[in-house]
Amino acid sequence: MGMTEAAAARGVAVRWRRPNGWVLGTLLIGALVAVxxxxxxxxxxxxxxxxxxxLVTTVLPGYVFNTLLLxxxxxxxxxxxxxxxxxxxxxxxxxxxxxFQWALLLPLAFPSYILAYTYTDLLDYAGPVQAxxxxxxxxxxxxxxxxxxxxxxxxxxxxxxxxxxxxVYLLARAAFLEQSAGVLEASRSLGHGPWRTFFGVSLxxxxxxxxxxxxxxxxxxxxxxxxxxxFAVPTFSVGIYRTWLGMxxxxxxxxxxxxxxxxxxxxxxxxxxxxxxxxxxxxxSPLEPLAGARLHGWRAGVATLxxxxxxxxxxxxxxxxxxxxxxxxxxxxxxxxxxxxxxxxLLVAVLAALVCVAAALFMxxxxxxxxxxxxxxxxxxxxxxxxxxxxxxALGVIIPLAGLDNQVDALMRAWFGVSTGLILSxxxxxxxxxxxxxxxxxxxxxxxxxxxxxxxSMDHAAQSLGKGPGETLARIHLPMLRxxxxxxxxxxxxDAMKELPMTLxxxxxxxxxxxxxxxxxxxxxxxxxxxxxxxxxxxxxLLPVLLLSRAITRTRADAVELPGGLP
Amino acid sequence: xxxxxxxxxxxxxxFSAEHWVIDDLSLTVGEGELLCVLGASGCGKxxxxxxxxxxxxxxxxxIVHQGQLIARPGWxxxxxxxxxxxxxxxxxxFPHMTVRANVRFGLEPPLRQRIAGWFGRHAAGAYSSAAAExxxxxxxxxxxxxxxxxxxxxxxxxxxxxxxxxxxxxxxGASLMLLDEPFSNLDANLRSRLxxxxxxxxxxxxxxxxxxxxxxxxxxxxxxxxAVMNRGRIEQIGPPEEILHQPRTRFVAxxxxxxxxxxxRVEGGQIVTDMGCxxxxxxxxxxxxxxxxxxxxxNYLHVAAEGDGVPARIERIDxxxxxxxxxxxxxxGTRFRAVLPGQLERREEDMVRVRFQxxxxxxxxxxx
Numbered sequence: 001m002g003m004t005e006a007a008a009a010r011g012v013a014v015r016w017r018r019p020n021g022w023v024l025g026t027l028l029i030g031a032l033v034a035v036x037x038x039x040x041x042x043x044x045x046x047x048x049x050x051x052x053x054x055l056v057t058t059v060l061p062g063y064v065f066n067t068l069l070l071x072x073x074x075x076x077x078x079x080x081x082x083x084x085x086x087x088x089x090x091x092x093x094x095x096x097x098x099x100f101q102w103a104l105l106l107p108l109a110f111p112s113y114i115l116a117y118t119y120t121d122l123l124d125y126a127g128p129v130q131a132x133x134x135x136x137x138x139x140x141x142x143x144x145x146x147x148x149x150x151x152x153x154x155x156x157x158x159x160x161x162x163x164x165x166x167x168v169y170l171l172a173r174a175a176f177l178e179q180s181a182g183v184l185e186a187s188r189s190l191g192h193g194p195w196r197t198f199f200g201v202s203l204x205x206x207x208x209x210x211x212x213x214x215x216x217x218x219x220x221x222x223x224x225x226x227x228x229x230x231f232a233v234p235t236f237s238v239g240i241y242r243t244w245l246g247m248x249x250x251x252x253x254x255x256x257x258x259x260x261x262x263x264x265x266x267x268x269x270x271x272x273x274x275x276x277x278x279x280x281x282x283x284x285s286p287l288e289p290l291a292g293a294r295l296h297g298w299r300a301g302v303a304t305l306x307x308x309x310x311x312x313x314x315x316x317x318x319x320x321x322x323x324x325x326x327x328x329x330x331x332x333x334x335x336x337x338x339x340x341x342x343x344x345x346l347l348v349a350v351l352a353a354l355v356c357v358a359a360a361l362f363m364x365x366x367x368x369x370x371x372x373x374x375x376x377x378x379x380x381x382x383x384x385x386x387x388x389x390x391x392x393x394a395l396g397v398i399i400p401l402a403g404l405d406n407q408v409d410a411l412m413r414a415w416f417g418v419s420t421g422l423i424l425s426x427x428x429x430x431x432x433x434x435x436x437x438x439x440x441x442x443x444x445x446x447x448x449x450x451x452x453x454x455x456x457s458m459d460h461a462a463q464s465l466g467k468g469p470g471e472t473l474a475r476i477h478l479p480m481l482r483x484x485x486x487x488x489x490x491x492x493x494x495d496a497m498k499e500l501p502m503t504l505x506x507x508x509x510x511x512x513x514x515x516x517x518x519x520x521x522x523x524x525x526x527x528x529x530x531x532x533x534x535x536x537x538x539x540x541x542l543l544p545v546l547l548l549s550r551a552i553t554r555t556r557a558d559a560v561e562l563p564g565g566l567p
Numbered sequence: 568x569x570x571x572x573x574x575x576x577x578x579x580x581x582f583s584a585e586h587w588v589i590d591d592l593s594l595t596v597g598e599g600e601l602l603c604v605l606g607a608s609g610c611g612k613x614x615x616x617x618x619x620x621x622x623x624x625x626x627x628x629x630i631v632h633q634g635q636l637i638a639r640p641g642w643x644x645x646x647x648x649x650x651x652x653x654x655x656x657x658x659x660x661f662p663h664m665t666v667r668a669n670v671r672f673g674l675e676p677p678l679r680q681r682i683a684g685w686f687g688r689h690a691a692g693a694y695s696s697a698a699a700e701x702x703x704x705x706x707x708x709x710x711x712x713x714x715x716x717x718x719x720x721x722x723x724x725x726x727x728x729x730x731x732x733x734x735x736x737x738x739x740g741a742s743l744m745l746l747d748e749p750f751s752n753l754d755a756n757l758r759s760r761l762x763x764x765x766x767x768x769x770x771x772x773x774x775x776x777x778x779x780x781x782x783x784x785x786x787x788x789x790x791x792x793x794a795v796m797n798r799g800r801i802e803q804i805g806p807p808e809e810i811l812h813q814p815r816t817r818f819v820a821x822x823x824x825x826x827x828x829x830x831x832r833v834e835g836g837q838i839v840t841d842m843g844c845x846x847x848x849x850x851x852x853x854x855x856x857x858x859x860x861x862x863x864x865x866n867y868l869h870v871a872a873e874g875d876g877v878p879a880r881i882e883r884i885d886x887x888x889x890x891x892x893x894x895x896x897x898x899x900g901t902r903f904r905a906v907l908p909g910q911l912e913r914r915e916e917d918m919v920r921v922r923f924q925x926x927x928x929x930x931x932x933x934x935x
Binding site for chain 2: 460474
């Protein structure tokens with residue numbers, strides 16, 4: 001057609017569905033995120049000698065049993081704590097209710113390993129609690145009395161449940177708020193009492209939300225290393241590190257990691273199913289505000305106590321202990337070394353936040369432009385990185401990077417006679433890469449939701465006014481997404497700062513972050529000296545709590561949207 | 568008609584294998600014309616606009632804009648290079664920009680050109696800031712927005728947003744303007760007022776426009792020509808009078824204005840009905856004894872208390888604004904509606920005389 005050629009010659013006509021940079025870039029990011037998981041899978045099939053059968057016959061049953069038991073206990077604990085408190089603050093009125101609405105989120109600021117270190121110090125034989133009991137009752141030694149042992153699986157379960165229940169609380173609260181007063185009143189008018197209404201109507205309606213919350217808590221449990229390592233509870237995470245770093249057998253560790261991934265996929269599948277279910281239970285119409293039954297007398301007292309307990313145990317007590325320790329440390333302890341560690345932490349966390357937000361924005365926009373279902377599904381799969389436990393990711397990041405390093409080194413030596421050493425795997429780069437793979441889901445979820453709220457006619461309007469996709473992103477979407485990008489960045493920053501299992505393995509030699517610093521001192525039973533660093537972590541951890549509590553108090557259910565798989 | 572601004576030939580588009588959303592659609596729009604595309608929701612009219620704009624690519628057929636091919640199967644000029652303006656149903660104003668910035672947005676050259684400008688290369692159609700400001704001021708004046716220049720969209724009312732959307736789309740001086748249900752988000756009073764305003768602005772700007780709507784009153788009111796769309800194709804296109812009084816298909820008759828169908832039978836070159844006999848219109852191939860239906864508009868009926876005409880009973884009276892709509896029943900049971908003059912004082916169950924005098928006879932074969 002003559003007209004076409006004329007137009008093409010003037011550079012006006014451009015193929016519409018050519019493979020454009022946005023789509024290619026999105027696919028590239030996807031590939032980068034998938035590399036560690038694929039690496040683990042590949043490594044698992046490398047012959048590893050006879051270690052695997054040795055593991056199967058000795059420690060593996062223990063790993064499986066401990067991991068499942070811990071996940072189950074934490075799941076049940078968060079279920080009861082989170083749902084119970086959410087129910088109380090949404091459906092009942094009692095003294096302190098308004099404050100508890102946000103205060104119940106506070107334990108989220110504590111990484112479980114810091115809680116574990118603090119309580120161990122407090123409750124161990126040498127700790128102040130047992131010492132005062134001995135002094136009070138005149139007991140001489142351990143034989144004279146019974147005290148619950150702290151450094152056990154049940155101890156780990158309690159401490160993890162104490163910091164992870166806010167996931168369930170947030171989602172259960174949102175689910176309860178979405179229920180209209182009408183439905184609950186209908187149940188009451190049909191002759192069901194308050195308890196039967198709760199178990200027969202409210203709880204089933206909120207079930208999908210609660211399931212999502214519990215599954216997130218379980219994923220965090222599978223990811224944990226600091227607590228179980230400190231308590232010497234041999235779970236999968238501990239097992240992977242023992243096999244890999246202790247026995248020096250990476251293929252066998254990869255086999256363990258692959259097995260752990262099977263559990264993770266099950267939990268992930270459950271979470272996704274629950275999220276789908278969540279949609280059927282949501283209302284779009286504005287609902288009657290819930291009046292909430294006013295509690296009197298001992299009932300009010302019990303409600304207040306029930307809400308206060310998790311906040312006191314999960315935040316106030318360990319917080320107070322840390323502050324007490326920090327006040328006892330000398331000024332020198334806070335000197336140059338501490339500042340250096342803080343700067344290191346800031347560096348990697350900020351880098352991870354920037355990389356994650358930029359990559360997530362690019363992907364979200366690529367998906368929006370591409371409008372291909374395969375692209376969308378791929379992006380979603382990639383965002384499942386948050387479910388992959390740190391120990392597995394660490395292994396998966398090291399393998400390809402070390403391989404690449406060796407290749408580069410060999411090449412450079414062959415061509416130029418110089419050795420480059422480890423330019424990727426031994427540097428901050430590896431750490432930032434691992435953080436980005438694991439935390440990409442946070443900004444992806446946040447930005448995908450925020451971008452979804454911008455109607456497509458905005459894009460079309462900009463285009464019909466002569467602006468291409470890049471300029472549309474820069475001038476229309478970016479200004480509108482600024483708030484969400486900041487939120488997403490903060491979420492990544494905080495999680496990267498708290499991260500322990502990957503940081504321990506991937507950090508460059510002699511490179512300490514606040515988390516590894518605390519881990520080091522706590523392992524040496526010198527928690528007092530690490531208290532300022534621990535406080536630093538907790539204070540920063542308060543940032544997302546602040547963001548969430550602001551969202552909670554601003555409006556009702558709709559504002560309390562968990563971005564992707566928070567945090 | 569002068570040279571066509573837009574020409575659509577045999578356009579096809581489908582999103583699933585079995586259903587054509589646009590099914591062999593052809594259309595020509597002349598210079599300075601205001602064409603209303605009228606159709607029920609889901610008839611494909613929005614998809615047609617998206618194809619013209621370049622947000623979709625056709626599966627078959629082609630679109631020519633000002634003599635230049637802009638879309639053919641699997642290929643299309645990018646939307647940002649088509650120079651076709653669009654007013655969106657939800658206005659799609661940029662919430663983070665003032666009214667002035669919104670209107671100005673399309674006047675700024677693309678980033679590519681501005682970057683080229685930094686490096687001293689003088690891009691074609693160089694951007695003059697002063698000229699742009701002048702154009703913005705002129706458009707704001709035209710749409711009566713000058714006072715709101717520094718406000719943000721969320722501070723303004725629906726009618727004002729509508730005007731901004733129009734001014735913004737007009738700003739780059741596109742030769743073709745598409746309006747997608749532009750009045751559907753406004754209340755009835757404002758809608759009729761703004762309709763006239765938009766009409767005047769479009770005519771004053773001298774642009775060619777395609778307005779998509781499901782509201783026949785809107786189409787009859789605004790259009791130079793109306794295209795009635797059904798199941799992805801144009802059923803009939805023509806001036807409002809023609810669409811109203813000479814509908815070519817039953818669908819068009821049903822969709823434009825209040826209408827009833829009078830059953831009849833072909834007998835010896837005539838159509839025999841309960842309301843009398845009518846000559847067969849030319850060019851209609853109908854066999855003897857075939858059953859047909861004749862279009863009745865309320866204003867084709869003359870109703871009187873007495874005199875000639877067929878006797879009819881008033882079954883019910885409805886108020887439609889200042890008019891009264893009478894549902895009449897003949898002795899044979901045929902039922903139809905008439906709009907009666909105010910002075911005729913009749914109640915339900917009263918008898919009247921009706922004469923049917925259509926200016927043009929529209930006959931459709933009976934559908935069973």
